[in-house]
Amino acid sequence: MPAASPPRGFFMRLNRCTPLVLALASGGLWAQARITQALVFPGGAEVQRATAVAAGAQEAVFACIPNRYDQGGFRAQGVGEVRVGELRVESFDKDAAPECSSTAALDARIRALEDQQAAVTADRQALDLLLGYLKGAGQGEVKGGVQAATGESIRRQGAEALKQQHLLQRRVEDLERQLQPLRLQREAEAGGVDGWLRVSVRVQAPQGGTVQLTGRTAHAGWEPSYRADLDSAKGSVQLERRAEVAQSTGEPWRDVKLVLSTRQPNRAMALADPRPWVLEPLAPRPPVRTMAAAAPAAPMLEKVMVTGSRLAADVDANLPSFQSDFDLQFSVPNPVTVASGGERRSLGLERLNWPVQVFTQVQPAAQAQGYLVARFARPEGFFPSGVVQLMRDGEFVGRTSFGLGHEAEQALFFGPDDRVRVRVEPAQRDGGNAGFIGSRRVLSVKRAYVLENTSGKPLAVQVVEAGPHPQHEDIQVQAQFNPAPALNAWRDLPGVRLWTLTLAPKQSQRLTAEYQLSAPKDMAVAGWP
Structure with a gap:
């Protein structure tokens, strides 16, 4: 099969890329640059690339860097006798630098497979023509030598053509399966890059050496x-x-x-100025309108996971x-x-x-x-x-x-931990709205819990009880516990008690907490049971 002719505009594009091809072939400075190290943080990275410079070189160029790097975050360093000076960053649109395509190797593999697929498809279509011809011959529509052939000969030729057609179709499908991941890979590697950066570094190189370029990216x-x-x-x-x-x-x-x-590095870099502590009268709040029914809560978004x-x-x-x-x-x-x-x-x-x-x-x-x-x-x-x-x-x-x-x-x-069975007894209240003593209202609340170790070995248990804690001198709280808690301010939290127990196998333990609350009868108390 003769080779396909180059598409229109091919030689024009080739001429446009000739300086690039010559630079690559001659081992230009930027052609040798490659990524050598990636220092990765949660939320960013510093990517280092290096290129060799010859003795007497005055400039090292790092081209075809995707524009997903911070243009102000590049820094250069010379290795050996190489000293670096001014650093210049230029930006190009994607269409202005076709030579920077990062998928050139993938493009070549994809084109080769697509050419194979086209050749196999052509062979399959040729078989379609043959099968159509044989069908016409079998029905007496073809004039000439084929009409004189026996029916058995037509059957054998048709059967062989159908087998070949099936095998060629399988080959087309196999090539498509090979192409699909390569196309996805090309799309993933090239996706989102809409421009390129070129970094030029002035150097002094009395002897040959290396220039390293480090850039920051949030991608x-x-x-x-x-x-x-x-x-x-x-x-x-x-x-x-x-x-x-x-x-x-x-x-x-x-x-x-x-x-x-x-x-x-994405955390805040400095403290904000302190805000003055201002005490001033609080404007009265407008009355809150009560709704007949609360609106349904908006569905919570699940955590988005990166797939791949x-x-x-x-x-x-x-x-x-x-x-x-x-x-x-x-x-x-x-x-x-x-x-x-x-x-x-x-x-x-x-x-x-x-x-x-x-x-x-x-x-x-x-x-x-x-x-x-x-x-x-x-x-x-x-x-x-x-x-x-x-x-x-x-x-x-x-x-x-x-x-x-x-x-x-x-x-x-x-x-x-289901080895510990917890039973909460109904809370007992005494007083309520009728519990007034003089000008104060009084309320008693008693809580009781029963813990049981259902396992066959001793268990260490900690019980945390958050009781009422007054923050006004006119609000009083008296508390009694049985047994006495080990801590009265667990983790330095006022009003939070801690019991520490060791329950033997099948052992039960009852704990009680009694609170007597007292406040002026005309005082509205937040948290009053």
């Missing part, structure tokens, strides 16, 4: 995730750090050194790390490739083991349910907030958000 980042595995028998938690890395800069990172940092292929890169050992006063960095030992688009790389960073105190916490006034808690001393280092998968003695129990506060002691919940 890359990593999301921290964690896996916490509680060993309740040993009283320890193994915490695994993980990172989900993705980038959409418009250019692939091929075989780069990947460094993950916990630094968060996920390449696991689990490691048995911890990645090499470096901790400064500002961040913790993990360096992936082997070169990593991250495509621009929907691909996410899942990397295991390190595994930590923390001793913990395991107990069941109950807040019966809020919910008649116990929850398993692991309490531990706050570890040193940086732990960006993320999602944690919870494992309890090797079994998956759920997931929740994870983030360490500044307190010396931290707590991690591991879901409901």
